[in-house]
Amino acid sequence: MIRARVIGTGHYLPERVLTNFDLEKMMDTSDEWIRQRTGIEQRHVAAPDQATSDLAVLAAQRALKDAGLAPFDIDLIICCTTTPDHLFPATACLIQHRIEARNAAAFDLNAACSGFVYGLATATAFIESGRFRRVLLIGAEVATNRLNWKNRDTAVLFGDGAGAVVLQGEEGERGVLSTYLAADGADAHLLMLPAGGSRIVPTKENIGTEVHDFQMRGQELFKRAVLAFGSAIQKALEQNGISASDVDLFIPHQANVRIIQAAADRAGLSGDKVFLNLDKVGNTTAASIPIALDQALQAGRVVPGKLILLAAFGAGLTWGSAVIRW
Ligand code: COA
Numbered sequence: 001m002i003r004a005r006v007i008g009t010g011h012y013l014p015e016r017v018l019t020n021f022d023l024e025k026m027m028d029t030s031d032e033w034i035r036q037r038t039g040i041e042q043r044h045v046a047a048p049d050q051a052t053s054d055l056a057v058l059a060a061q062r063a064l065k066d067a068g069l070a071p072f073d074i075d076l077i078i079c080c081t082t083t084p085d086h087l088f089p090a091t092a093c094l095i096q097h098r099i100e101a102r103n104a105a106a107f108d109l110n111a112a113c114s115g116f117v118y119g120l121a122t123a124t125a126f127i128e129s130g131r132f133r134r135v136l137l138i139g140a141e142v143a144t145n146r147l148n149w150k151n152r153d154t155a156v157l158f159g160d161g162a163g164a165v166v167l168q169g170e171e172g173e174r175g176v177l178s179t180y181l182a183a184d185g186a187d188a189h190l191l192m193l194p195a196g197g198s199r200i201v202p203t204k205e206n207i208g209t210e211v212h213d214f215q216m217r218g219q220e221l222f223k224r225a226v227l228a229f230g231s232a233i234q235k236a237l238e239q240n241g242i243s244a245s246d247v248d249l250f251i252p253h254q255a256n257v258r259i260i261q262a263a264a265d266r267a268g269l270s271g272d273k274v275f276l277n278l279d280k281v282g283n284t285t286a287a288s289i290p291i292a293l294d295q296a297l298q299a300g301r302v303v304p305g306k307l308i309l310l311a312a313f314g315a316g317l318t319w320g321s322a323v324i325r326w
Pocket of ligand 1: 028029030033034037038113152153156191216217218219221222225255256283313314315
């Protein structure tokens with residue numbers, strides 16, 4: 001059977017770092033509150049002239065180098081993002097041009113913080129069907145320039161960054177073993193950016209009003225996230241006929257350390273099997289898992305033969321999981 005195997009990874013984080021202490025000077029918050037409630041200590045912030053594709057290109061080039069491939073080897077580029085450079089064309093097309101991946105089809109995928117897991121399922125399906133052999137899958141976000149820095153509810157949570165993986169179709173036991181995706185649009189209102197699409201177009205009257213801010217019902221989301229992570233993990237274990245003790249490393253979407261710990265505890269995943277980097281990067285939405293995966297590889301925590309579990313939850317609502325035999 002043809003499996004989708006990750007043959008290269010890369011990530012890019014913008015140079016500028018904004019610490020919780022910096023935020024203390026900008027709004028009514030404290031390092032202590034942010035660390036205790038979220039686990040975040042700092043986040044990276046894109047420069048004013050850096051858009052999502054700029055971060056994505058750097059992550060993609062690193063992943064291609066790691067894979068030992070040339071850009072023209074890539075058949076498909078999927079860019080998972082909620083903060084595309086433009087409403088259209090797709091950011092994936094801009095990346096395709098910038099890295100000169102002339103043979104690649106390209107499209108964007110928006111499943112918010114679950115974007116990478118949705119993208120992985122999509123790429124895997126294309127590869128397993130034989131339609132494409134090599135897919136460049138990117139998660140990239142510049143969220144900080146959409147934040148209202150007076151709104152402490154959301155401003156303290158998010159950071160910018162990009163992560164990329166190259167997937168290749170190969171025979172064998174290594175690669176993506178399973179994916180699981182779910183959604184519940186009934187609770188779309190729990191996390192959204194209302195304006196900018198066709199429902200609320202930007203007008204002179206609404207610029208500067210709350211319809212252009214991230215709107216989030218934090219406590220409700222928190223509860224939904226713990227349940228959704230739990231169900232996504234359970235499905236992943238069932239799909240593979242394994243138990244939590246068989247998992248070597250759990251790389252969750254990095255939203256809040258308390259959500260991750262609650263989900264891991266419920267699933268019976270011990271703390272030493274959970275990879276965390278949100279203290280240093282915050283919630284980078286669709287970029288969160290590929291950044292964490294690349295850092296986990298660099299830290300020697302992902303090595304051939306290991307069983308890696310990914311799980312994510314985000315706006316939509318969306319959630320899902322994947323199991324990879326590395
Ligand atoms: N700094 C200081 N105080 C803050 C604050 C901040 N940044 N944000 C909120 N507070 C205050 C509140 O006003 C409230 O004060 P009060 O008790 O005087 O009313 C108090 O802290 C507690 O607020 P609450 O919202 O109950 O905190 P919480 O423990 O639920 O934590 C979140 C808030 C947002 C960190 C948490 O709900 C969360 O992480 N939710 C999920 C969000 C998320 O992950 N979104 C992305 C999904 S992928």
